[in-house]
Amino acid sequence: MPVVLLFAAVAAVLWGLLFARRASLTITALATVAVGYVLGHSFWNAHVGPLPLTLDRLLLGGLACLLGWRMWRGELDQRRIGGVEWALAAVLAWLTFSALTSRPADDAQLPTSPMWRLLFSFWAPAILLFTGRAARESSRTTYLFMAGLAALGGYLALTALAETAGLWSLVFPRYIADPNLGLHFGRARGPALNSVSLGIYLTVCLWSAWLLLPKAPRALQAVLLVLMPLMVLGVLLTYTRSVWLGLIASGVAVLAVQLPKRLRGPVLSGLLVLGVVAGPLAATSLVALKREDSGHMSQHSVQQRTAFAYVSWKMFQDHPLKGVGFGRFYDQKLPYLSDRSQSFELESLRDLHHHNTLLSLLTETGMIGLAAYLGVLYGLARAAWRLANSDETTDAGRRLGVLCLATLACYLPSAVFHDLSLVHSDQWLVFLVAGAALGFERRLGLSTVGAAHRETPAAGQDPAFSGAAGLG
Template identity: 30%
Template sequence: MQRVLRAEKNDWLAVAAIAVLAAATALLVPAEHLLWVWIGVAGLIVVLMWSRFGDPLTLVLAWFVTSACFSYFFWRAPLPGGLLHVTVDRLFMLVVVTVMVLSLVVGRVSWRPLPAVVKLAVVMAGYFSVSLLMSGFASIADVTPHFRLVGGYYFPIIGMVIAYLAVRDERQAAKLAWFFLAFGLYLTVTAWAEYFGVWELVFPRYIADQELGIHWGRARGPFLVSPSLGVTLVFCFFSNLYLAGRMHGPARLLVYAADLLMVPAIFFTLTRSVWLAMVVCLVIYIAFNRRVRTKAGVFAGLGAVAVVLIAVLWPNLTSRDRATGGVSDPYPIYARVGLAKISMKLFSQQPVFGVGFGHFRDAAVQRGVDPASVYMRFASQQMEHNNFLSVLTETGVVGLVLYVLVLIGLLRVSLRVYRRLSPTGRGWMTRDFVVLYWIMFANYLIDAMFRETSVDPFNNSLFFVLSGMVLGMDFLLAGPAATWSAARTDRADAAFAADASLR
């Protein structure tokens, strides 16, 4: 409240001017539309006030909710021409961008020079856009090319830039951890309800419609796609461990209890890439966890437990029934091998610029396949299930090089931040946060090896928003509050406490 009272007079003059304008407009608007006018005015005032006093990163977290639960299947309205639809999450992204721009204008957020990797990501998105414009918007694929471009690259890169500019203190890392505790609990309850058919507990209601999405019979969550739910749950699991490490007493036990409920939910996705990601991320967590001092002993113990479980569950593991833990279902493997063969054939014909962003399916049909091949039989009607091969096929060597360079650039920055932070630092923005980012990095890469990730705006954006936060940490740690002759001491932690000097 005191913060509001100390606001500059021109802030309140702007609000008063809007109110006067709204009152004047109301005299000219028919009574049946007056409610919508006042709602619009109230929304405009909230946007202005948030731009002056709020945290843009909070709006990004709120956007994640709209992206997961209030997107295309919840509500949509076609724009003239039918090429694009208005959805809640897209409208809210406009609000987020508007607030960010206004925050920069009024000085709530200070502009920072964009890192080279962000500029490279913008170039990559621009190149993909040109590729789409040259190849056209029409496609036989279920997921339109422009949806993949906007949801898979535009929104994530926008989120990365906002996170980079908005990060200024440790409270934002805490906010992110608490948010994903709550959101992870929602997804966990939803996964349990789906798996056991308790549809009364499922929201949004469209999750219960087997005609929508894919992977009916598995836990899909509001994404209607099992891998998307699994990737998010894996991140939430380790985010909870990060959160629990900063809590004490019963509260920590409650967070651990949430993670115990989350493990079966991850299994309920019945997705092998998700199970693999869980194992790999667990190895990363143990390897870099400061609280685990006897890592060799922990790995040996986990290895022994794994051997025993494999021996006991061998009949289930070797079955084709994923509901019992089986990993031997060959048909998805056949499809991926066939898709890789098609991709290599398309790449050999157009290696430099590819067949056009979002047009793998169109090009694959035109080139024809071998109907006698078991691999081609399962692959011929699908989109590429490997993000690297998809980028290579659709945008050529140029696109793949840009994409890989962005990933390498982000990893290099995170390594630099990790080295700069104190090994014994306390708080939220410590090496533990960078390790959490590496966990999401591995989670993202494993997902990218087994499907086209541009169809998943939520997890693509999650990865890039976390990247933006790490980039913001890198900027802060290189600032005047961090003297890097002492970068390996606890003075590095002061960089996040000195908010005023770093803005």
Template identity: 30%
Template sequence: MGFLGLLFALAAIAWGILLAHRVSLQMLALATLILGTLFGPPFFAIQGPILFSIDRFCWFAMLGLFVARVFADRTRPVEPNRMDWLVLAFVGWLLISSMMGEAPEAGTEPLARWIFYAFLPLGMYIVARFSRLSRWELNVIQISFIALGLYLGLTALAEKAELKSLVFPSFISDPKNAEFLGRGRGPLLNPTGNGFLLSIAMTAMLLAFQQRQRVAKIGCGFAMLAAAGGVYATLTRSVWIAAAAAISLSQINQIPRGIRIWAFASALVFATVIGLVFGDQILNLKRDKNLSASAAADSIELRPMLAIIAWEMFKDRPITGAGFGHYFAYNQEYAQAPQWEMPLRKAIPYHQHNVLLSYLVDTGLIGAGMFTLLALSWGLKGWQIARSSSACREAQNIGLLMVATISSYLINGMFQDVSIIPMLNMYLFYFAGLTVAVDTVDGHLPQQILSRRRPAPVIGKPAASR
């Protein structure tokens, strides 16, 4: 495996030198995400001080090429705005927090968690935010997510039907990876992560269906059916809610203002009826192949216990938290709190089931506050771009995809810590970088970057500030 990795590295260097002056950094960032999704560490990895996989080689190549172009192209200086500094401050605080307190005896090292779930996403944000961007590249991004969603949807359906010969890569259906087996977990081996990507893809499909010609509409319609089947095949309640919310938010602009309140009320009534009629079946849904329906229902009982442990830990360290990645170093002592008449010790082996509580416990009000501010700001910028009459259609679509991304991330994050699911933070920061980049030019983008050496247009004020 080491020799194979060496050959891959030499080939990558040779092709990198050849394509260094031609490749689009935005396309390289997109390729890094897709390769990381399809061919991540379960497919190929080189074990060392840090686990290296294909996507991580691509990440280093992407960032190295970005740095080289920044120094070579003096006509386009990198000028961070307040949002960029806030992102940097958040990731910097996570690094400082990871060095605080006792490290857990088992599990992921805090520094390794910071590298994979904060530092790598930061690099993705920087490249998406500061690299040259055109309408053509935004179109390619949307089409790529449609293709990715079609693949993920069909693969999830094949998983659910146990058609192993149709599942690629084969590690997805490998029984050695027993967790979530029997559900549409996809190449990320996690049904929530798979559903998160499908929510974004379904939004891209619906936008393309509305904006393309008749033949393309047929293809987009088929892709939406496949992606919707994949969402169901995850058998994850939060994924169902998040997918519905992402699609609904992308269509609010299409609904007349006077009807929106009635549409919202109707959706609420419909959801209430579904909950009353099918509530027991949904709560006792048998999901994992090796997990009974009663065991699945018991997992719901863990959530209040985890919330109690989080509350007790927060009371002792409200400002700075226990330390990023240090949760398992302290949760056992708080699971013995005598004032709660609940078997809190049952929750000891589990991560927090809420992303905000996870940040609050680990990084305190400082970290959780910055993350909340970032999430709200990214969602608001995406919404403003989508509603901007001066922005091009491709920019508006990216705004709506950002809204779908942040809504799906937060809704799924209400039920589990999505920040530790592989690749999810990479996608979140990627779309955030694209959104801020589009916002800085008020949604006005060239059709195509004709020359990589041509000076960029003058950057105007953000659309949100006008």
């Protein structure tokens, strides 16, 4: 095995040297995320001493090397530093400090290593965001980026249909058919074996296909028109409430940008009224939803959210500023489960991680950690809105801004019902799209010297996608 790994490493270096001269950083980052999601740990993994290797980790290492090489050669754009960057730096610094100063005792039994979660759910996404932010990308590359996401969505949609129909011979990778692996067997769950992750990926890919549609050649438009309904069906087949809410929220976000300004107020107000009226009825139906488990189990799952909120509040009261330590909710919650001052039971939380990304950060890293992370999300949403509505950028840049808004909108509902930092592939996708959009947004309002690298809308149009309609 060491000899094989040595030859593989030499081959990778040689191919990397050839690849590094012409490679697009954004497309390379997309390939890293897509390959890591489709061909994850269950597909291939190996150990070099204590170091576990997977394809996504190898590709991420290659991307970091490529980024460093481009930086050394001065081939990255020098862009203004804004609030997002400072907030992200605060998140990384505070979470790292928290993880290092609250390390579990040797006898503590944690199913997930806090340091692993820190590296792959926060530091790795930061690398992906910085890659997109610093890259010098053309409109053509941006369209290819969205086309790559659309292609990924087509594969995931067909996989979702095949696995829910029991057509296992058409499912790849094969381990998806193993009911003993992962979660949510019986629903569409995809290569990550998790219906929540599949729903988030399908939603992002769906809006990428939608935004690419007006700029695509006729043949590609026909393909996209077939694939997009399949992606929607794939999202529905996850049978996951938060994913469905994310699809609706992201649709509203796209609508808010693409509607003419004179119609935005009335239409969005009407949707708000409809949500207030129909929301309680829909909530009742969602709570009673039957999936691969029984209706009783679905009801219990909903009730557990109350228990998580109660325990989180008690932990926050005891540790409001610093939290109990990053990655420590799993063992630090145990003393709180004996509380009998309320009518609902808490004991079922004993073997569970947190089910809310924001409350997890609050209990583990306190108000400091949560405020910094919310600052990142707010800054990204603000930058995406500015980009989507800007006349200073290319058509591709505006479309990327809309895609970033849709991505954040579909991420937040699932983040409220699940701790997505435990599934690093979801974090990677969100920060990948956000970084690509942030790179375009940071070009806005530059001086004449800084604008030398910026395309005008006319120059930025790719001939392969010319002659199509704009955003409207």
